[in-house]
Amino acid sequence: MPNRTVFFVSDGTGITAETFGNSILAQFSSRHRHVRRPFIDTAEKSDQVIAEINGTAVVEGKRPIVFITLVNDTVRDRIASRCNALVMDMFRTFVEPIEAELGIKSNHRVGRFSDVAKSQEYHDRIEAINFSLAHDDGQSSRNLAEADVILVGVSRCGKTPTSLYLAMQHGIKAANYPLIPDDFERDALPSSLLPYKRKCFGLTIDADRLSQIRNERRPGSKYAALANCRYEINEAERLMKREGIHWLSSTHKSIEEIATTILSDIRPDRLIY
Amino acid sequence: MPNRTVFFVSDGTGITAETFGNSILAQFSSRHRHVRRPFIDTAEKSDQVIAEINGTAVVEGKRPIVFITLVNDTVRDRIASRCNALVMDMFRTFVEPIEAELGIKSNHRVGRFSDVAKSQEYHDRIEAINFSLAHDDGQSSRNLAEADVILVGVSRCGKTPTSLYLAMQHGIKAANYPLIPDDFERDALPSSLLPYKRKCFGLTIDADRLSQIRNERRPGSKYAALANCRYEINEAERLMKREGIHWLSSTHKSIEEIATTILSDIRPDRLIY
Numbered sequence: 001m002p003n004r005t006v007f008f009v010s011d012g013t014g015i016t017a018e019t020f021g022n023s024i025l026a027q028f029s030s031r032h033r034h035v036r037r038p039f040i041d042t043a044e045k046s047d048q049v050i051a052e053i054n055g056t057a058v059v060e061g062k063r064p065i066v067f068i069t070l071v072n073d074t075v076r077d078r079i080a081s082r083c084n085a086l087v088m089d090m091f092r093t094f095v096e097p098i099e100a101e102l103g104i105k106s107n108h109r110v111g112r113f114s115d116v117a118k119s120q121e122y123h124d125r126i127e128a129i130n131f132s133l134a135h136d137d138g139q140s141s142r143n144l145a146e147a148d149v150i151l152v153g154v155s156r157c158g159k160t161p162t163s164l165y166l167a168m169q170h171g172i173k174a175a176n177y178p179l180i181p182d183d184f185e186r187d188a189l190p191s192s193l194l195p196y197k198r199k200c201f202g203l204t205i206d207a208d209r210l211s212q213i214r215n216e217r218r219p220g221s222k223y224a225a226l227a228n229c230r231y232e233i234n235e236a237e238r239l240m241k242r243e244g245i246h247w248l249s250s251t252h253k254s255i256e257e258i259a260t261t262i263l264s265d266i267r268p269d270r271l272i273y
Numbered sequence: 274m275p276n277r278t279v280f281f282v283s284d285g286t287g288i289t290a291e292t293f294g295n296s297i298l299a300q301f302s303s304r305h306r307h308v309r310r311p312f313i314d315t316a317e318k319s320d321q322v323i324a325e326i327n328g329t330a331v332v333e334g335k336r337p338i339v340f341i342t343l344v345n346d347t348v349r350d351r352i353a354s355r356c357n358a359l360v361m362d363m364f365r366t367f368v369e370p371i372e373a374e375l376g377i378k379s380n381h382r383v384g385r386f387s388d389v390a391k392s393q394e395y396h397d398r399i400e401a402i403n404f405s406l407a408h409d410d411g412q413s414s415r416n417l418a419e420a421d422v423i424l425v426g427v428s429r430c431g432k433t434p435t436s437l438y439l440a441m442q443h444g445i446k447a448a449n450y451p452l453i454p455d456d457f458e459r460d461a462l463p464s465s466l467l468p469y470k471r472k473c474f475g476l477t478i479d480a481d482r483l484s485q486i487r488n489e490r491r492p493g494s495k496y497a498a499l500a501n502c503r504y505e506i507n508e509a510e511r512l513m514k515r516e517g518i519h520w521l522s523s524t525h526k527s528i529e530e531i532a533t534t535i536l537s538d539i540r541p542d543r544l545i546y
Contacts, residue, residue, distance in 0.1 A: 088367050094361050097359065
């Protein structure tokens, strides 16, 4: 049974409230029921949420934890004062000290994503997603000159989700290119990558884990066999080492961690987001 | 010239520090130079960062703003006490009150993503990305029964990035299917969608904006012409209305906002992340 109900209440999408709240809750081993309430931007909507929070406190016999990112003062004050809950107010706690530090007032804009659809950054991010999709799994060698990074590695080592994450979260044009048995037999990188070797970054993975992932796709195949996975991984690592391509292992890493490491390696301060 | 340098310092990937810090800084019209310092998990690394922060304060004549997500107490105390900066400590401010509320100690785990690669949630998220990729742009009608949502709408209205975002961020299996002139002539949804009508969610867009986006791809084409965009959008909206498919306009919305609205509509509490 979950220990406590946690609400994420925002007058925007609630993504910031939830991301931050989860990073805090990850510090605890207890499990919680999560309830998201985005777009709470009027007194009426806030009263509905307050009723829901207070009802939960009664039913569960424990007051909920409520993470709020509210820039609307009316909504914020209502929720902070009328909820039977531990209310964690991110904006008041952090925005006000920064106002004092900078000597300026905050805009009290609603949410980090307001008007973003019109911005150049957002446009670049959508373009990066399109680029990464068009250059997934070596589908196209066109315009590789435009890539910010080209991920290389054996099939199913995590290149695709990492490329899409880099594009979506950071606006990075991330192509990815598989290293396949043909390359190992020729003992050379795919020829279309040669002009862009310095943009390549390698992913590798433990053979056990790779075999497990490939078996979910093609059970019992040679492709998924442990011995074959070992062979491909050894060859790929040997090739990357010889060509001076940096790499990391995806075995125990999330795509977020992999992406951060790649970005530190290729260009620490060129992140858009 | 940027008003101030902002550091994001973490012993994990720094994604939480940056997401949260940006949501705070979005409240201000001033521009800042951003510096990311992830994986700061030893006293030695923290001393390098402290030197960098204090050096920046001297050079710029203004103390930096430093967002930290540090669970390592040694690193945290060093940075909090030795930096000439406004230090915003997210964990100390919020983790400690929750410890008191729950009556348990936090794990002091490093980062929200630790060990995540082994979790079922992470596995489901990667599966969702694979599903959404395989079902991008009506590529496949196989396994549509497994989809959590099927986005429909005219070409280039935002279906692809939204599907990938839903998969990556929320572990939602999001297929997407274009509505094309053939469908408008037949005056019916694509037949493969008919059994799944209640899972469909529509995206629409202003004709001006669509024409602009399509012209970037295929300049001067009939496909991109304003009159054609108007025709397609009208037909698509008429079709969705008749079939009882909810929709929203992507014109002024980011993919984050679109995704949040879709999730509220289809299943408010089934988000994984």
